[in-house]
Structures are given as structure tokens and as C-alpha cells.
Amino acid sequence: MSVTMDAIVSLAKRRGLIFQSSEIYGGLASTWDYGPLGVELKRNVKEAWWRAMVYERDDIEGLDAAILMHPDAWIASGHVASFSDPLVDCKGCRRRFREDHLPAFTGVLLKPADEAVAAITLILPAENFDDAMKKVKQTKEWSSQPKGFWTAEQLPPEMVKAVCPECGGELTPPRAFNLMFQTHVGPVQDSAAVVYLRPETAQGIFVNFDNVSTTMRRKLPFGIAQIGKSFRNEITPGNFIFRTREFEQMELEFFCKPGDKCREGERTDMDWWEHWKEQRHAWYLRYGIRAEKLRMRDHASDELAHYAKGCVDVEYEFPIGWSELEGIANRTNYDLTQHMTHSKKDLRYFDQELNEHYIPYVIEPSAGADRGTLAFLCDAFREEAVEGKEPRKLLSLHYALAPIKCAVFPLLKNRPELVEKARKLARDLKPHFYTVYDDTAAIGKLYRRQDEIGTPFCVTVDVDTMTDGQVTLRNRDTMTQERIPIEKVGDVVGGALKDALKF
RNA sequence: GCGGGAAUAGCUCAGCUGGUAGAGCAUCAGCUUCCCAAGCUGAGGGUCGCGGGUUCGAACCCCGUUUCCCGCUCCA
Numbered sequence: 407m408s409v410t411m412d413a414i415v416s417l418a419k420r421r422g423l424i425f426q427s428s429e430i431y432g433g434l435a436s437t438w439d440y441g442p443l444g445v446e447l448k449r450n451v452k453e454a455w456w457r458a459m460v461y462e463r464d465d466i467e468g469l470d471a472a473i474l475m476h477p478d479a480w481i482a483s484g485h486v487a488s489f490s491d492p493l494v495d496c497k498g499c500r501r502r503f504r505e506d507h508l509p510a511f512t513g514v515l516l517k518p519a520d521e522a523v524a525a526i527t528l529i530l531p532a533e534n535f536d537d538a539m540k541k542v543k544q545t546k547e548w549s550s551q552p553k554g555f556w557t558a559e560q561l562p563p564e565m566v567k568a569v570c571p572e573c574g575g576e577l578t579p580p581r582a583f584n585l586m587f588q589t590h591v592g593p594v595q596d597s598a599a600v601v602y603l604r605p606e607t608a609q610g611i612f613v614n615f616d617n618v619s620t621t622m623r624r625k626l627p628f629g630i631a632q633i634g635k636s637f638r639n640e641i642t643p644g645n646f647i648f649r650t651r652e653f654e655q656m657e658l659e660f661f662c663k664p665g666d667k668c669r670e671g672e673r674t675d676m677d678w679w680e681h682w683k684e685q686r687h688a689w690y691l692r693y694g695i696r697a698e699k700l701r702m703r704d705h706a707s708d709e710l711a712h713y714a715k716g717c718v719d720v721e722y723e724f725p726i727g728w729s730e731l732e733g734i735a736n737r738t739n740y741d742l743t744q745h746m747t748h749s750k751k752d753l754r755y756f757d758q759e760l761n762e763h764y765i766p767y768v769i770e771p772s773a774g775a776d777r778g779t780l781a782f783l784c785d786a787f788r789e790e791a792v793e794g795k796e797p798r799k800l801l802s803l804h805y806a807l808a809p810i811k812c813a814v815f816p817l818l819k820n821r822p823e824l825v826e827k828a829r830k831l832a833r834d835l836k837p838h839f840y841t842v843y844d845d846t847a848a849i850g851k852l853y854r855r856q857d858e859i860g861t862p863f864c865v866t867v868d869v870d871t872m873t874d875g876q877v878t879l880r881n882r883d884t885m886t887q888e889r890i891p892i893e894k895v896g897d898v899v900g901g902a903l904k905d906a907l908k909f
Numbered sequence: 910g911c912g913g914g915a916a917u918a919g920c921u922c923a924g925c926u927g928g929u930a931g932a933g934c935a936u937c938a939g940c941u942u943c944c945c946a947a948g949c950u951g952a953g954g955g956u957c958g959c960g961g962g963u964u965c966g967a968a969c970c971c972c973g974u975u976u977c978c979c980g981c982u983c984c985a
């Protein structure tokens with residue numbers, strides 16, 4: 407009964423939504439191409455976000471910053487330092503650790519009998535040394551070779567080798583995984599020309615904070631919204647378009663007064679954080695995600711970045727389990743402070759009421775456009791049992807998200823007058839909403855085809871249309887039909903699409 | 910990156926202990942059809958992920974490689 411990711415991947419391929427990238431060359435890991443219907447769906451998701459953020463509010467401006475930024479921006483943001491994780495693997499139990507997270511050690515050295523062989527050094531965790539030592543004593547090396555016994559501090563550094571805190575196994579040398587993609591500006595690939603493909607869109611917003619607030623004459627609180635590609639050299643991508651190395655973000659940075667600057671009754675940074683939690687949760691529901699498939703998960707205090715005052719994840723129950731769609735964080739004044747320090751530019755806000763300068767706090771709802779698209783796709787996928795026949799597959803997408811809004815058919819394709827009338831109707835509707843024409847199958851199959859790609863409305867021209875001027879309008883979800891005048895189709899379908907945007 | 914599984918037509922899959930590739934659905938054309946994957950006739954489509962090897966002969970056995978899936982880890 408539950409939807410599998412395989413069923414979604416199969417549908418996405420079969421109906422032209424999402425293809426594996428570079429497929430004819432064998433594919434490239436973790437990259438996916440949005441096909442003719444997929445690009446519509448994803449555009450509609452982004453459009454819905456932009457509409458809710460920029461058009462329906464009066465306190466947010468849009469932005470489209472460059473993907474390539476000055477390399478110092480990533481030093482200021484902390485990505486150059488924190489996005490490079492030294493990782494070690496245990497050759498015994500295959501567990502993986504961050505080297506800087508390994509616990510404090512006491513050392514044990516196993517000296518080889520043959521001096522030509524390099525010494526084997528085992529470093530065991532101090533806190534459960536006895537247990538670890540028992541495991542070591544069971545190894546071949548221990549029983550076959552003379553022993554020495556030292557603490558880590560007593561050993562020459564080049565002989566100290568960390569071991570797995572879980573099983574005492576040998577660890578690989580630390581390898582740095584730089585999660586930022588590098589490239590070079592200009593034709594000469596020297597180190598001075600290194601730039602990064604942005605790992606998040608947010609920094610493009612922070613570095614434009616002053617530009618936007620000045621040119622748009624903004625006072626706090628206000629936000630800057632941006633949609634765009636980001637790149638992370640993920641160690642383990644996967645789960646279809648859920649985690650990819652190239653992905654698209656929809657990020658808002660909402661600048662507001664720090665709580666301690668607020669007057670009685672004025673909204674504090676934490677009030678705005680609560681506001682955005684509610685807003686973002688409501689947005690997913692508004693565009694059709696079922697409430698029971700959505701939850702808000704607060705980060706534990708040890709999960710928070712050191713500068714964050716709070717962070718909550720919006721999670722969706724994918725076929726792969728509960729996974730993050732969006733993170734909503736109170737980042738305090740960390741980012742602007744960092745950019746002030748590194749750029750030496752004053753990014754403080756002058757508060758006329760208080761007659762003082764301060765650095766705004768920022769609330770960051772940061773959503774994945776691909777993840778959102780996948781969630782809407784999974785959530786809309788239905789299979790309805792039909793007695794004695796194939797189940798009816800449909801995407802019950804919100805009208806605003808559906809790739810195609812309307813399909814027009816002639817009931818009989820061997821009647822030229824029906825074909826002509828239907829084609830003309832489709833042409834007339836196209837300027838108003840995305841409409842397609844199809845006559846390559848029997849009517850039942852035409853309906854099912856559109857159901858499977860989530861088209862909300864189908865219009866059929868039949869023999870009676872030629873005399874009474876009426877056509878059949880059929881609804882995707884209810885399969886109900888009504889007869890309406892052919893000249894009213896634009897208004898009726900257009901009206902239904904508009905009504906669906908109300909909330 | 911490591912371990913495990915997988916890859917055959919657009920999709921879902923079959924293909925025996927090696928003998929030269931099939932089904933259903935989908936697609937296209939014609940006929941038919943007055944509203945929910947109807948019927949009839951016909952057609953197109955696969956160097957079996959890729960590259961080597963073993964063999965008289967490989968979709969099948971061996972090696973390498975790529976991609977996908979499941980874990981470890983990380984995040985939007």
C-alpha cells in the first residue's frame with residue numbers, strides 16, 4: 407500500500423519527469439536531469455515558494471546572487487574551515503569517524519619480532535582501557551610478538567597511530583574531505599585563482615544585506631529571498647534526488663531586531679523564529695502535503711551550531727523514512743558579524759528609534775527545492791483499485807504544482823470536425839495556462855494518461871459539441887464530468903486554478 | 910571512501926547445468942469506438958551497463974570498471 411521510492415523513480419522516468427544525468431554515458435553519480443514534466447513540477451514548486459515569500463508579503467525582497475563568490479566569503483562564513491572533515495575508517499569493523507572526534511587515548515605498542523617490519527602501534531581509549539586491552543590480547547599480533555607498553559605521550563609522535571574506539575582495529579590515515587567544489591577563475595590554474603562553487607545560497611544574501619537594505623529603503627524587520635543552485639561534494643549522496651551533489655535551495659534570510667533591543671510587546675528574534683516555523687509548516691500543508699506526513703523536529707542543544715539559538719527541521723515521511731525538507735534556524739548575528747570582520751565593512755543597522763547601531767539577528771528558513779519537489783511527488787502519488795482492471799494511477803498534485811493544467815481531446819479522432827474543434831480549443835487555452843492536445847488513444851486511456859501526470863482538468867469535444875456548443879469537463883480527483891459551453895472553458899478552468907491559490 | 914545487493918526493450922520482468930533473446934504493459938500506424946487503461950491488424954525498438962579474459966561458442970563463468978539500491982557518515 408505504501409509508496410516505494412522505486413515506484414516513484416520508475417514513474418519519473420516513464421512519464422518524463424526525471425532522468426539520470428548523462429545516462430547514455432553510463433550516468434554520473436548523484437546527478438539527475440529534470441525532463442519536460444519534471445521541469446514544470448519543480449518550477450511550480452519554486453514559483454509557489456517565491457509567491458508565498460516575495461509576492462504575498464510586504465517585508466521580503468528577492469535576490470539572485472552569483473554562484474561564484476570571492477573566496478574570502480567562504481573563509482568568513484566558516485565553510486573553508488568546517489567543510490573540510492578529516493575522516494578515518496576502521497579497517498576492522500568498517501566504522502567511520504571524524505579524526506577530531508576520537509576520544510583521548512592511552513597507548514599500547516606491539517613491537518614486531520622482525521625489526522625490518524614497522525612497529526605496530528595501537529592506541530586505546532583511556533576510558534574503557536581494560537575492555538579494549540582484552541580485545542587486543544586476543545589478536546594474532548599480540549600472541550605472536552614481543553610486547554611493549556606505553557602511553558601515547560611516551561611514544562614518538564610518528565609511531566602513534568589511533569585505533570578504532572569501538573573494536574581496537576587499525577584506522578586508515580586521516581583523509582580530508584573538502585565538501586566544497588573548487589574551480590579556477592581565469593585560464594591559469596594556480597592556487598591564487600581558486601574559487602568555490604557555493605555550498606549554500608545564504609552567503610550571497612549576507613554579502614548583499616547592505617545593498618538591498620539601502621537601495622530598497624528597508625527598515626527592520628525584513629527578509630531577502632533567493633532560489634538557486636548549490637554544490638556539495640557529499641561523501642554519500644543517494645536516495646534519488648533527495649541528496650545530490652548539485653542541488654537547488656530556496657533560502658530566506660529574515661533580518662530582525664535582537665531580543666534585547668526590543669521594546670515591550672515588540673517581536674523579538676525568537677518571536678520571528680516561531681513565526682517562520684508556523685509559516686513554513688503551513689506552506690507545505692497549503693500545497694497539499696498531508697499533515698500526518700509532516701512533522702517539526704527540534705534540534706537538541708548538542709546538535710546546534712555554536713552560534714545558533716535554535717533550529718527546527720521540517721521533516722516529511724518519505725518512502726525512505728522521515729527526512730529533512732527544510733531547516734529553520736535562528737542564526738543570531740553570527741553571519742553578518744563574520745562578514746563585517748573579514749570584509750572590514752560596516753554592516754551594522756542604524757536604528758533611528760533607538761538612535762544606535764547594532765547588528766541584526768537573522769532567522770533562516772532554508773528549504774531544498776529538489777527535496778520539496780520529491781515530497782510533493784511522493785505525497786501526490788495514488789493507486790486506486792478498479793474492479794477487474796488495472797489500478798488507476800494518479801498524481802493528486804495541488805493545481806498550482808501540476809505540470810500540465812488542462813488537456814483537450816476529441817472523443818473520436820476519425821471525425822475531422824471534432825479534431826479541428828478540439829485543436830482550436832487547446833490553442834485558445836494555451837496563452838492562459840499550460841494546455842496540451844492529445845488524440846492518439848481511446849478516451850479512457852487519454853484520461854488515465856493525464857491522471858498519471860497529475861493534470862487536473864480534461865476537456866472532451868464530442869459530436870453534440872457541434873450542435874449544442876458544449877464540452878465535457880472532467881476532474882482528475884473526482885472523475886466527475888460536467889457539460890459547459892466551450893467558450894466558458896477558459897474561465898471555468900482558469901477560475902478553479904486561481905481559487906486553488908486562496909488560503 | 911568501505912561493506913553488501915543489483916544492472917536484459919521506454920517500464921516491470923523471464924531466460925534451466927554456457928548453444929546465439931522473450932513476455933506483459935507502453936509507443937507508433939491503420940481500422941473501429943458517443944466518455945474512463947475496449948477490440949482487430951500491423952510496425953518499430955535490445956551489440957543483455959561498459960571493457961577485458963576463459964571457451965568451438967558467453968546475457969549466463971572469471972577480472973576490472975561505471976551506475977543504482979541498502980548500511981556507515983554528512984546535510985537543504
